Structure formats: structure tokens, C-alpha cells
Amino acid sequence: MQKLAVLTSGGDAPGMNAAVRAAVRRAAYHGVQMYGVYHGYEGLMSGDIQEMSLGSVGDIIQRGGTILYSARSEEFKTEAGQQRAVEQLRKFGIEGLIVIGGDGSFRGAQKLTEKGFPTIGVPGTIDNDIPCTDFTVGFDTALNTIVEAIDKIRDTATSHERTYIIEVMGRDAGDLALWAGLAAGAESIIIPEEAQDMEDILERLHAGQRRGKKHSIIIVAEGVGSASSYADAITKATGWETRVTVLGHIQRGGSPTAMDRMLGSRMGAAAVDLLLEGKRDRMVGIQNNQIVDVDFNEALAKKHQLDLSVYQLARTLSI
Ligand code: F6P
Secondary structure (H helix, E strand, O other): OOEEEEEEOOOOOOOHHHHHHHHHHHHHHOOOEEEEEOOHHHHHHHOOEEEEOOHHHOOOOOOOOOOOOOOOOOHHHOHHHHHHHHHHHHHOOOOEEEEEEOHHHHHHHHHHHHOOOOEEEEEEOOOOOOOOOOOOEOHHHHHHHHHHHHHHHHHHHHHHOOEEEEEEOOOOOOHHHHHHHHHOOOOEEEEOOEOOOHHHHHHHHHHHHHOOOOOEEEEEEHHHOOHHHHHHHHHHHHOOOEEEEEOHHHHHOOOOOHHHHHHHHHHHHHHHHHHHOOOOOEEEEEEOOEEEEEEHHHHHHOOOOOOHHHHHHHHHHOO
16 A cells, blocks of 8 residues: 555544654655545535645644544435545555544444455544543543533532532543542543432432531533533432533643543554555554554444443542
């Protein structure tokens, strides 16, 4: 292979730039030309593709977001859209594509492979919801952003002796809520993977109150519902003053942590190596700190498993 391309797709994630940089530079190391596809699959269909030099990825490892831009494309889900994408890749003489994104982006990559075009995926999403990898690029940075925000909210929660309900992202996965809740010492963590009824939440609040606690932090994963509905229910049941914070897109931005720069660099380089080894239709992952590659079919057929031992631990530590 002499020409490869890389794109970022779906929600941006800190560390995507590190992965792009690694892909461009690892390709150059092998004497292969890398192309950047701008605006995800939208840009792939329209031919928004440019050669990337070593210098074009200088000064980006520390930057959040993605220099290639990202998009969620409905048109690419159609047969005609996928056909146009393959035609564009062939027009540029590109022989393999690296897709940095989440599961939806990987399903798109699979469609290209089905049409005879080699693709490799790099899991890039703050949600950490991709099966067959312990971590996704962007999760660690988002986690740190959330913990920093909760620490700040805790200051005011303590000062005013209030109950705060904080809603965090994660789509259908509770990883961000769970890890942030444990790391920030939340009283309750409400996640989609583990049913928790209101009685249990109230009992934990009352237990804290009985031992003199006058403020509480409750983390709600967006996948279980809105923080405001939990706040209303708590106020109704207890008469306590509550406040709601929805952290929103602040969780997706910011300079990547060292862990995400490392992960993006390792995975981006591995994706190039896999394509040059003749592999296709696979996803790069990390398991027990070792870079692995897994068949897309295998990865996408599985359901993401949240580590429930972390949930149990959090419950025992916030009694
Ligand atoms: O997948 C990343 C993510 O930030 C999810 O946590 C969230 O549900 C979703 O994207 C938000 O998407 P958008 O930025 O399109 O509103």
C-alpha cells in the first residue's frame, strides 16, 4: 500500500488529534503517504480529502477536538452514499482507510470493507462504550473534566448544605458517571446498567443525614433520564433544597490528558501497521495495557460491559 487515509467521525473526543498525528507519522515512517478526510463520512462522499505532510500534524497532540472536523452523516448510511465514498477513495488512489470514532462510525467502515475497501477502526469516544477494548480515546480526559467540575460543585454544596444532582454524558453507557462518581466521592451513582429505585437513593441520603452529613452529590448518567426529574422526586420526598447541573458538551472539550495522548498515539500507529500487514475490517483496542485488534463483527456483535465491581466498590465507599 502506498496511500492511506484517515478520518474522524461521530462525536469528537480529546486525543483524536494524537491518533491522527500518529497515523500520519507512522505512515511516513513506513514511506507511505497519508491523506486526511475532512468532515467525516460527509467529506469522504464529497471528496474533501487532502494530502497530509509531517508538518501538518505538528502542534496538535495537545489540542482537543479534531483538526479533521467531524460529522454525523445520514447520507452515508445509504448504498448510494457508500458507493460515492468508495469512488472518491479510488479517485485519489487511496488503498486503506482508518476511521477514528465510535460504534456508528465502525458500522460505516464495515460497509466500505464489504464493498472491497480495507478499513481499520480506532475507538474514539468519551463514552467508553465500545466492546473489546478496556478504554476508548477521550474517556480519560472527559472523566477528569467531570471530576474537576464535581469538586467545584462540592465546594458550594458544602457551603450551602444542599443536595446536588449532576447529569453526565455517556449516551447509553454509565462508565463516565460511574468512574466520575467513585473518583469524586458521590453519595449515589445512577447508571443504566444497574437498576436503582428511588427508595434506595433516599435511604442513602437519609443514612448520610443521620451521621451528620448536610450535603450530597448524586451523579446521573444521561442514559437513565434527566437529573431534574431525580431532583424533583428527591425534593418531593424529603422537602430538601436541591440543585441540578447538566455538564453538557464541556465534557467533550479540552486538552487531552497524557493517558489519552498515549492511547491515541498507540492506537493510531497500530491502525497503520495493521493496514500495511494486509489486515482489514478490524478495530484496534487495548486490553490489559496491550494493543490488540479485533474483528469488527465480533466487536459490534457484543454489548459493552461496564465493570460492575467498580459500582459495588463505589456503593461500599459511600455509605
Ligand atoms: O458520543 C459522545 C456523546 O457526547 C454522548 O455522550 C452524547 O450522548 C452525544 O455524544 C451527544 O451528541 P451531540 O453532540 O450530537 O449532541
